Amino acid sequence: MTAPYDPSDREKVVAKLPAELRKELKVRAAELGKDIQDAVTEGVEAWRKAKSLAVVDTSGGTSFATYLPAGLYGKFKTDAIARKVSFNQGIAQAIRLWLDSNPTPRPKPPRGTGARRIIFGNQKGGVGKTSVSAGVAQALAETGRRTLLIDFDPQGHLTKQLGYAMLDIDEASLAKHMLKEAKGELGELLVPIKGGDFEDHLWLLPACKDAFLLDAKLATTKAVRIKETALEKALEPLEQDFDYIVVDCPPSLGYSMDTALYFGRTRNGEEDSASGIVVPVLAEDSSADAYDMLYDQVQDLIEDMGIDIALLGFVVNMYDSRKGYVATSSLDEWNSIGDPPVLAVVPELKDQREAVRVKKPLLVHAPYGDQAEVMRTVARRISA
Template identity: 30%
Template sequence: MSAQREDVTELAGLEAPKLGPTGRPLRDFPVPKKLRSHGPARIIALCNQKGGVGKTTTSINLGATLAEYGRKVLAIDFDPQGALSAGLGVQTHDVTTIYDLLLGAQRDVTAAILPTGVENLDIIPANIDLSAAEVHLVNEVAREQILARVLRQVTDRYDVILIDCQPSLGLLTVNALTAAHGVVIPLECEYFALRGVALLVETIEKIRDRLNPAITLDGILATMYDSRTLHSREVLQRVVEAFGDQVLETVIARTVKFPDASVAAAPVTTFAPEHTSAENYRQLARELVFRGAVA
C-alpha cells in the first residue's frame, strides 16, 4: 500500500483489510444451516488431467466436511487406482464396483453403495477393473452418458454426489463431466500443474457445447500451497490473474497430515480434527455452500 493510501486509511479511522493467499480480503464463510430434507443431489466432478494435484484428498475431505455439516454425500471412485476407496478404508475386492454398474453387470445402484466410517458419507468403490471400462464402452450407444444414467437412480437420496476422476481426459472423465452439474478443479501450486488448466477449461466448454449444457465451473481450488516459497505465491497469483473469481478463496496448504491421514484410511477432519488442514476443508465446504454450488 502506498503512503498516500495509508494516510487515507488512517484519516478514515479504518484498518486495511487483511488479505488472503489469493490477494482478496480474508473472510470466514458462515456455517451452513441444517437441511430439513435431502435431495435431489447436485453432482460435482473433481477433475484435473494432471495427477498428484489433490483430487482424491479433496474428494475425501470435502465429502467428510459436507457430511459433518449435515449433508448426505455419495462419493464415486472413478479412478482405476481406487485411491478414494482406500483413503476411506473401503475394501474393493469381491464387492460390486462402479465398473459393474457401467457395464450393466449390476443394474441396482444401491447394491454398490457402501457406508464409510463417516456418518452421512457413502461411497461407490472402484478397483483396477475400471481400467478396462473405456475399451468396453467405446462401441456403446450414447457412451458418454452411461454414468449419468447410473446416477439418476440415486440422486433423490443425496444432497451432493462427488466424482473423483482419474488423471486423464479420456472417456471416463467425459462421462463424469457429462453427468455433473459442476466441476471443481484442484490445482497444485506448481508451474507444470498450471499449464494444463487452460486445456481442461477448454474441454469443459466443449462438454457444455456438445453434451451437457448445464455444466458450470464451480471453482479452481489451489492445493499444496506453501506460503514460504515464492514459486507457490507466484503460481497462485497467475491463476487469480487468469481466472479471477473462478478461483476459490479457500486455499489448501501443504502438510504432512494428509499422507498420515491416508495411511490411517480416514479423512483429516477425523484424523486430526483441530489441525489447520481440517479447518481448510471446512472452509472449502462453507464456501461452496455460500457460492450455491452445494445446498
C-alpha cells in the same frame, strides 16, 4: 471505539462437548455461512453479558477445538471462575446461546429434489484430487448433509486411503452398472464411512479394477450418447437418497471424464453453480497446462451437447510460500483468473499424509487442523 482485544490474535480453545451440540454448531454455522470460530466468539461475547443461563449437559463430551481472540479468552476464563462454572460448561452455554440466537435460516430441502453433484477433476495426477474431494465430502457430511463419495479412479487411491478394499474385478461395480453388465442394485455396493461428526451421513462407492476397461468399452459402444450419459443413468437410482454426490475423477481426458462432466452439468430447473466441477491444482506451471486441457474438454462438451457446466473454482493444494517465487507467483496467477475463483488454499502440512498413512479420514485424524478447516471452507463456499 477501540476493541478490548485484537480479533486477529487468537488463542486455541479446547473443550469437551457432547457430539450433538458439536454437530448442531457445525450445521448452523454452515447454513449461515459463518466460520465456527466466529460463531463461538459471538456466543462467548453474548455469554459474558447473559445471566441465569441453564446448565448444558456435557456428559460424554469429546474434544472440540476452536480459536478465540486472545483478550476475549482471558476475560471468559475470569468470568467462568467468578460464576463457578467449568470452562467446558461455559463454552457449551455460549454455543447454546449462539444457536438459540441464530435460528436456521431455511427449512431442510425436501427429499425428491435430487442431489447436488460436485466433480473433482484435473488431467494432471498428483495434485490432490483424492485428498481434497474426500476432505470436502467429509466437511459436507459433517454439517448434516447426506453425502455420497465416489471413487471413480481405477487406481483406487481414495478407497484404499480410507481403509477400504477395492471391489474385486469379478464383482458388480459402478463401471459394470454404467455398461449395463451388472446384476443387483448399485446401492448394495455402498459402504458407510465411520468416525467424526460426519458419521451416519457419509457413504463411499469403492473403486474397482475393472474401471481400467471403462474408456475402451465406452469408445466401442454403438448406443447413442451412452458415452456421456452412462454415469448419470447408473447413479440415477441413488440421487434421491443424497444431498450431495462427490466424484473423485481419474487423471484422464477420456470418455469416463466426459461422463463425469456431463453428470455435473447444470440441469434444467437447477440453480447456477448448484453443481459443477472443482479443479484441485498446485502452485506450479504443469497444473496450469493441465487445466488448459481440461478447460478445452469442458468447452468441447458444452458446445457438442448444448449444455452448461459450471466451473466452481480452484483449490490450490499443498501450498508452501517457503518454496519461493515459483509458488507465490503461481498462486497470484491462479487468483488473477477471477472466474472461476480460487475457493481456498490448502497449506502443505503433515495432517493429510498422516491420515493417509493410518487410513483414516482427515476430519477424524486431525479434525481441528488447518487443512481440515480449509476443507470446511471449500464445503461452505460450494454449498452457499
